[in-house]
Amino acid sequence: MQASTYLLQSIPVDELTGAIAVPIYQTSTFVQEAPGVNKGYDYARSGNPTRRALEDLLAKLEYGHSGYAFASGLAAIDAVVKLLSAGDQIVAIDDLYGGAFRLFEQVYRRFGIDIVYVDTANPAEVAAALTERTKLVWLESPSNPTLKVSDIQAIADVAHAHGALLCVDNTFASPVLQQPIRLGADIVVHSATKYLGGHSDLIAGAVVAATAELGQQLKFIQNASGGILAPFDCFLVIRGLETLALRVERHCSTALKVARYLQTRPEVAAVYYPGLETHPNHAIAKKQQRSGFGGIVALVLKDDTQEAATRVVTSTQYFKLAESLGGAKSLLCHPATMTHKSTPVAQRRAAGVADSLIRLSVGLEDADDLIEDLGRALDALTAAKAETEVELEAEAQLA
Incomplete structure (x- = not known):
């Protein structure tokens, strides 16, 4: 059945x-x-x-x-x-x-x-x-x-x-x-x-x-x-x-597409998703989670700062910045300052929760739309970084 x-x-x-x-x-x-x-x-x-x-x-x-x-x-x-x-x-x-x-x-x-x-x-x-x-x-x-x-x-x-x-x-x-x-x-x-x-x-x-x-x-x-x-x-x-079975099937298929897309982005240092062959626990996940790998994806930015993460999570349109996960609408959050704020900084980092880690709850929207949304946010991060570098160089020349 x-x-x-x-x-x-x-x-x-x-x-x-x-x-x-x-x-x-x-x-x-x-x-x-x-x-x-x-x-x-x-x-x-x-x-x-x-x-x-x-x-x-x-x-x-x-x-x-x-x-x-x-x-x-x-x-x-x-x-x-x-x-x-x-x-x-x-x-x-x-x-x-x-x-x-x-x-x-x-x-x-x-x-x-x-x-x-x-x-x-x-x-x-x-x-x-x-x-x-x-x-x-x-x-x-x-x-x-x-x-x-x-x-x-x-x-x-x-x-x-x-x-x-x-x-x-x-x-x-x-x-x-x-x-x-x-x-x-x-x-x-x-x-x-x-x-x-x-x-x-x-x-x-x-x-x-x-x-x-x-x-x-x-x-x-x-x-x-x-x-x-x-x-x-x-x-x-x-x-x-x-509707749980139908929703989970859609969450899983879209999350895998999002995770694979994030792996191609130069701004991203790591992508955590058990469905990726590069995930260290992929084999056991495949054994235990027999019909999919879930709707949650996490990423760590190369610019491992809260400032960089904040810029990304406040630049999306379809991914809404909020606590919680698992709903029909896509959400994202910054665990270091939201869901895991009560965990001491040293312990949080030691467990792999980096300052720039962003958790995505991939919803039921179209996968291409969600990927485009994340692409715009990451592009905005790159543009802001380039602008900052230009400003710093100009200040250095004036000095």
């Missing part, structure tokens, strides 16, 4: 009315026949039929036991970390999303949880970092924003041998391209704000557990902490999932 068919056939028809779209149960509570006797729901924080439909769908798409919908991607990450206790350790990817880094460092480190950052694209580094305190290995694959790809199966084997869980942030790939649980992961998280929703009109997060035991723990945390996703937003994510 093809991905688009699987997605559409996985969305349930309403048993009560036959509605082809999942109904929005916009209610805070449910009438009970007697104390503790109800029709499966009692209070909407604990459960809601619209949210249940989404959660069951998420579990099915990720080949997990159970799914849980949260108010944001960070709320989803927060729920997973709450599986740990003081004294436990997380081994995490070194170019971790800035929001997750902030949560790990400024919240959970204060609660006695230690975090070690390594290049997870090298499983040997993960193995070397594991200790008896390590309870969780945290991957993003591909990572945000340098598009590192980690060998999920190899790292799952290493983590499990040490008694640790493996959690994979699958936001960039989406379940259309990659199912980490089938590769050995214990938990999958998503910022459903991105590709799952797909239209830049909601904030949402998701967690999928591989086993019933983990599912029970996450369900308890979801209910106890209360960071649930509202019914209307659940409906919007379900609606986004209906």
Whole structure:
């Protein structure tokens, strides 16, 4: 069965009315026949039929036991970390999303949880970092924003041998391209704000557990902490999932064209995209992401300065300067001053997030139009540099 068919056939028809779209149960509570006797729901924080439909769908798409919908991607990450206790350790990817880094460092480190950052694209580094305190290995694959790809199966084997869980942030790939649980992961998280929703009109997060035991723990945390996703937003994510396979296919094909074009530009020092044969993790990406390489492309300018990056990201027409990614409209951002601003400069640079790195979220516009847009911005950078050089030479002659 093809991905688009699987997605559409996985969305349930309403048993009560036959509605082809999942109904929005916009209610805070449910009438009970007697104390503790109800029709499966009692209070909407604990459960809601619209949210249940989404959660069951998420579990099915990720080949997990159970799914849980949260108010944001960070709320989803927060729920997973709450599986740990003081004294436990997380081994995490070194170019971790800035929001997750902030949560790990400024919240959970204060609660006695230690975090070690390594290049997870090298499983040997993960193995070397594991200790008896390590309870969780945290991957993003591909990572945000340098598009590192980690060998999920190899790292799952290493983590499990040490008694640790493996959690994979699958936001960039989406379940259309990659199912980490089938590769050995214990938990999958998503910022459903991105590709799952797909239209830049909601904030949402998701967690999928591989086993019933983990599912029970996450369900308890979801209910106890209360960071649930509202019914209307659940409906919007379900609606986004209906077109996910088609959108991801278009994102992938256009992103590859954009990446190959950027490789030809003299202003560009490096292009990060797993679909390029020059990408250091291309082989494992091809193995894990069987039908494409995603819609995110990153580039580093030869003029590795924030000033150069700022000029480029403020010179595009079709690529809009904004946080987030995965929507129908193309976006771009400057991680050093936007998404990864909370990461210390030295650590950010060491992880490969250069001062001039620009992250592109390639949307659904025509590929040629997007390439032309980037070409104009890079031409403007070259022209500005030439103008500056002329001015400096003139000043030198006057001096």
